[in-house]
Amino acid sequence: MSARTMPLRVAAAEPLSPRLKAFTLVAADGGLVHPSGPGAHLRLLLRNGAAVHRNAYSIVSSPDDRSHVSIIVRRTRDSKGGSALLHEAVKPGDVIEAGLPANLFPVVRTARKHLMVSGGIGITPFLAYIAAFQAAGTPWELHHFCRIEERAVFEALLAHAPAGRVHIHAGNAFGVLADRLARQPLGTHLYSCGPALLMEAGQELARSLGWPKARLHSESFGGAAEGGAPFIAVLRRSNLEIEVGPQTSLLDAIEAAGVDAPCLCRGGACGQCVVEVAEGEPEHRDHFLDDDERASNRLIMTCVSRARTPRLVLDL
Amino acid sequence: MTLQFKPDETFRNDFVYANSDEAVLRFPFPFPEDAYMYAVNIEPHVPGGPSPAYDNPFDLDEHYVAECRERAKVLEQDPGRCKVLPHMMAAQWDTLELIMESYAAAYPEHFALTRDGTLWTWENRPLGIRDTFTFGDASTLPLPPFEYITRQAQGDFTLQDQRDDNLFIDGGMVTTQADWSLDFDVGMTFHQWHGPVPLAHQKGVFDRALKFLLRLQYGRPVRRLNWTMTINPRLDTSPENYPSWGPDRTTVTPDNVGRKVHLRVELQSLFRLPRSNAILFGIRCYLCSIEDLARVEIWGKRLHRVLRDLHPDIADYKGLTRFRADAVRFLAPLDDGAPLPAGTAPGQSVLPAKG
Numbered sequence: 001m002s003a004r005t006m007p008l009r010v011a012a013a014e015p016l017s018p019r020l021k022a023f024t025l026v027a028a029d030g031g032l033v034h035p036s037g038p039g040a041h042l043r044l045l046l047r048n049g050a051a052v053h054r055n056a057y058s059i060v061s062s063p064d065d066r067s068h069v070s071i072i073v074r075r076t077r078d079s080k081g082g083s084a085l086l087h088e089a090v091k092p093g094d095v096i097e098a099g100l101p102a103n104l105f106p107v108v109r110t111a112r113k114h115l116m117v118s119g120g121i122g123i124t125p126f127l128a129y130i131a132a133f134q135a136a137g138t139p140w141e142l143h144h145f146c147r148i149e150e151r152a153v154f155e156a157l158l159a160h161a162p163a164g165r166v167h168i169h170a171g172n173a174f175g176v177l178a179d180r181l182a183r184q185p186l187g188t189h190l191y192s193c194g195p196a197l198l199m200e201a202g203q204e205l206a207r208s209l210g211w212p213k214a215r216l217h218s219e220s221f222g223g224a225a226e227g228g229a230p231f232i233a234v235l236r237r238s239n240l241e242i243e244v245g246p247q248t249s250l251l252d253a254i255e256a257a258g259v260d261a262p263c264l265c266r267g268g269a270c271g272q273c274v275v276e277v278a279e280g281e282p283e284h285r286d287h288f289l290d291d292d293e294r295a296s297n298r299l300i301m302t303c304v305s306r307a308r309t310p311r312l313v314l315d316l
Numbered sequence: 317m318t319l320q321f322k323p324d325e326t327f328r329n330d331f332v333y334a335n336s337d338e339a340v341l342r343f344p345f346p347f348p349e350d351a352y353m354y355a356v357n358i359e360p361h362v363p364g365g366p367s368p369a370y371d372n373p374f375d376l377d378e379h380y381v382a383e384c385r386e387r388a389k390v391l392e393q394d395p396g397r398c399k400v401l402p403h404m405m406a407a408q409w410d411t412l413e414l415i416m417e418s419y420a421a422a423y424p425e426h427f428a429l430t431r432d433g434t435l436w437t438w439e440n441r442p443l444g445i446r447d448t449f450t451f452g453d454a455s456t457l458p459l460p461p462f463e464y465i466t467r468q469a470q471g472d473f474t475l476q477d478q479r480d481d482n483l484f485i486d487g488g489m490v491t492t493q494a495d496w497s498l499d500f501d502v503g504m505t506f507h508q509w510h511g512p513v514p515l516a517h518q519k520g521v522f523d524r525a526l527k528f529l530l531r532l533q534y535g536r537p538v539r540r541l542n543w544t545m546t547i548n549p550r551l552d553t554s555p556e557n558y559p560s561w562g563p564d565r566t567t568v569t570p571d572n573v574g575r576k577v578h579l580r581v582e583l584q585s586l587f588r589l590p591r592s593n594a595i596l597f598g599i600r601c602y603l604c605s606i607e608d609l610a611r612v613e614i615w616g617k618r619l620h621r622v623l624r625d626l627h628p629d630i631a632d633y634k635g636l637t638r639f640r641a642d643a644v645r646f647l648a649p650l651d652d653g654a655p656l657p658a659g660t661a662p663g664q665s666v667l668p669a670k671g
Binding site: 265 | 531536
C-alpha cells in the first residue's frame with residue numbers, strides 16, 4: 001500500500017488516428033493493476049534523457065477490470081514533451097513508471113442522471129464514466145464535439161455505447177447544447193471535459209439556465225498543486241542554502257539536506273511544519289494559516305507551500 | 317507474531333476480558349505530552365511507530381474473535397447499527413476489497429484471498445468462513461458486501477461520500493462506539509456530525525481537517541488517535557443503550573477504580589477508496605484498565621498528568637467528570653513528577669507482575 005508509484009508494461013500501442021494513440025498497460029510484475037474509479041487519471045513518469053515529464057492521462061478502461069489500464073494520448077502539435085515521446089518512442093514491452101491512480105473528476109453518486117459534454121480528446125474520462133453508468137443502470141447522455149475529420153475516430157471509440165445516448169457533433173455545432181441543457185430532469189449533473197473555451201461556455205450556459213453550482217463539474221488537473229518554479233531556501237540556523245527543484249517540495253528538500261524539520265500530515269492541514277520566514281515571500285498553498293497570517297508573510301508551511309521570490313530565508 | 321485469540325471473552329454482563337502483557341505493551345497510548353488539547357493530529361498511516369498496532373492497514377489482536385462475536389450480538393438486537401445508503405454500492409465493494417487484501421497480506425496464517433478474474437474465494441480461518449463469490453455481484457454473497465466484510469473485521473467503520481466539497485457520512489458498521497449514533501448521524505455533513513465536540517470548532521480544527529481529507533489520495537492513508545474512558549471493558553457504549561451503561565459511572569469507588577476505569581483509545585484510519593472515491597474511516601477500539609496501563613511506568617505518570625490537568629469542557633464532553641478525581645487519586649502516588657520523554661513508546665519491554 002505504501003508504494004507511491006507502480007511499474008507498468010506497455011502491452012499494446014495502437015494508433016487511432018494520426019494524432020491519437022491508445023495504450024494498454026499491465027502491471028510489470030504480472031499481477032493486478034490498482035483499482036480505480038470513473039474519472040481517475042494516471043500520472044506517467046516519462047524519462048527522456050535527463051528530462052522527466054509527468055503527464056496525466058484519464059483512464060479510459062472499465063474501472064472494474066484490474067487486468068489492465070488503458071489511456072489515449074493526443075499528440076499536441078508542437079509537443080517536445082511526454083505526448084511526443086509516447087507517440088514516437090514508447091513501444092510494446094517498455095516499462096513506464098506511473099503514480100497510483102488519482103481521481104479529481106469523480107462521478108456524483110447521488111445524481112439522478114449524468115449529462116456529459118466533451119470536446120476532442122476530452123472524451124477520455126467519459127469512456128470510463130459510460131462503462132460505470134452502463135454497469136449501474138444510471139441514466140446518462142453524452143454530447144461530444146469534434147472536428148469533422150475526426151468524427152469517424154470518435155464514432156469508433158463510442159461504437160459500443162447505446163446509440164440513443166451518444167450525440168457526436170462535428171464542426172461548429174455548439175448551438176445544440178443550449179437546448180439540451182434546458183431540457184434535463186431535476187437532479188441531473190453536468191460534467192464537462194475538453195478545451196477550456198468549451199468547458200467555460202458549457203458551464204456558463206448552464207449557470208444562465210439556472211443550474212445550481214453543485215451540479216456543475218469540470219475536469220482539471222490543476223488541483224494537485226505539486227511543484228512549481230524552482231527557488232533557493234536559505235536555512236539560517238543550519239547555515240545551509242538549498243535548491244528546491246520544480247518537482248520537489250520545500251519540506252522534501254529540507255529533509256534531503258539532512259535538516260530535521262517538524263512535520264506530520266504533509267498535506268498542509270495539521271500545522272506542525274510551520275516555520276518562520278525571515279526574508280522573501282511565500283506562496284501559500286496550505287489550509288492551516290489564517291488570512292492575517294498569510295498576509296504577514298512571516299510564516300510558511302513547508303510541506304505544501306513554495307516561494308514567490310527567488311529566495312526564501314527560513315528560521316531553520 | 318502468531319495471534320492467540322480468546323474467543324470466550326465478553327464485553328457485557330460478566331465482562332470476561334483481560335489484556336495479556338503483550339497486548340498492554342502494544343497499546344496505542346495516545347499522549348505524547350503531559351497535556352492534552354484538540355489538534356489536527358493526523359499523520360500518514362504507514363507501517364512503524366511506537367507500537368506494532370501501527371504496522372498494518374488494519375490491526376488485529378487477541379480480542380478479534382470475541383469482538384466479532386460481540387458485534388453479531390449487537391446486530392441481532394439492533395440491525396440498524398449497520399446502514400449504507402443506496403448510492404454507496406461501489407464503496408461497499410471497495411471496502412470488501414481493501415479489508416480482504418489487507419488481512420490476507422498481513423495475516424496469511426489466518427486469512428486467504430484467491431482470485432480468478434472476478435471469481436473470488438475468501439477464507440477466514442479464525443471465524444470458520446469460506447465463501448466463493450463474484451466480485452461486483454452482491455447476489456453471490458450471503459450479506460451485502462460492506463456488512464459481510466465488516467462483520468469479520470475488528471473495529472467500527474464508516475463510509476464518507478465526497479460531493480459538494482464536503483464529506484457525508486453515508487454508511488457504517490458501528491457497534492463499538494464511544495457514545496455516538498450512526499442512526500442519528502447518517503447522511504450528515506462533516507461539520508454536522510462533529511457538531512457536539514467542544515472547543516475544536518473554534519480552533520478551526522474541523523475546517524482544516526475537512527480541507528485536508530477532501531484531498532486525501534488513494535494509496536496514502538492517514539491515521540490519528542482519539543481517546544475517552546469507559547467503565548468496565550464495554551465495547552458497545554452507544555446512546556441507544558445508555559440505560560445499560562450510563563449508571564456504571566456511579567459504581568466507581570477508590571477501591572475498584574484501577575480495575576473498572578479503562579482508557580479507551582481509537583486508532584482511526586482514513587483511506588481514499590479507489591472505485592467510489594469515497595473515504596473509509598476505520599475506528600479500531602482498544603480498551604485497557606488504568607491499573608494495567610500504569611504497569612508501564614511512563615504511561616502511568618503521563619496519564620496522571622493529562623487527567624489531572626484536563627480542560628473541564630473536554631472532561632465533561634468525554635463523560636469523565638464523575639470519576640476523574642478517583643482516577644487521578646489512584647495514579648497520583650505513581651507519579652514522582654520527573655520529566656518524561658516526549659512520545660508514546662512504553663520505554664520498557666517487560667511488565668512488572670500485577671500488584
